[in-house]
Amino acid sequence: MPSSITKxxxxxxxxxxxxxxxxxxxEARRYLDNLEALFVDIRDVRELARDGMIPGxxxxxxxxxxxxxxxxxxxxxxxxxxxxxLILYCQSGWRSALATATLVDIGLKNVSHIEGGFTAWKEAGxxxxxxxxxxAGKAS
Numbered sequence: 001m002p003s004s005i006t007k008x009x010x011x012x013x014x015x016x017x018x019x020x021x022x023x024x025x026x027e028a029r030r031y032l033d034n035l036e037a038l039f040v041d042i043r044d045v046r047e048l049a050r051d052g053m054i055p056g057x058x059x060x061x062x063x064x065x066x067x068x069x070x071x072x073x074x075x076x077x078x079x080x081x082x083x084x085x086l087i088l089y090c091q092s093g094w095r096s097a098l099a100t101a102t103l104v105d106i107g108l109k110n111v112s113h114i115e116g117g118f119t120a121w122k123e124a125g126x127x128x129x130x131x132x133x134x135x136a137g138k139a140s
Contacts, residue, residue: 013094016101021112025124028087028114032056032127037085040065042099043118047091048131051118054089055129062095066102086111093117 031037032055039057041048042065053059058079060068067075080086086103088096088111096113103111114121122128 009094013097016097020097020100020104022093022097022115023087023112024115025120025126028089028121029124029126031085031087035084037087038079038082040080040086040088041118042088042090042096045131047118051091051122051131052128053131054118054121055127057089059131062090062099065099066106069103069108070106083110087114088112089114089121090117092119 028039031039039054041053041057041059042062043053043059044061045059048059060077060080064075067073068077069080070076071081086108088100088103090096090099093114093116096117100111100113116123118128
């Protein structure tokens with residue numbers, strides 16, 4: 001590891017995991033048709049195009065997430081300002097763990113992520129849909 005790095009990604013993930021709620025795929029699937037939850041896909045648009053997404057998920061790219069949840073931001077997205085349970089996911093669960101920890105740090109209490117991400121979701125037989133006409137910020 002280069003000498004300028006004082007924390008590696010494994011340590012960052014361990015610290016994030018200690019303060020966030022992680023849902024198994026089985027637990028997350030129980031929220032699929034629940035109006036009290038919103039799945040938030042934080043992957044890159046190329047991943048969505050290649051692999052699809054969870055039906056009804058809202059796409060919020062990882063790089064914009066903090067800006068989209070903050071009502072003071074010029075990029076604020078009202079769909080994310082909700083009492084609903086926000087269930088984040090990425091491809092493997094690493095980015096979503098870090099993103100969930102960041103949202104907890106800024107004060108959100110209604111946020112969790114899926115252990116193993118979209119890969120685990122698909123391996124467990126979770127439904128997915130093609131990401132047709134999906135672009136950042138538009139629910140599909």
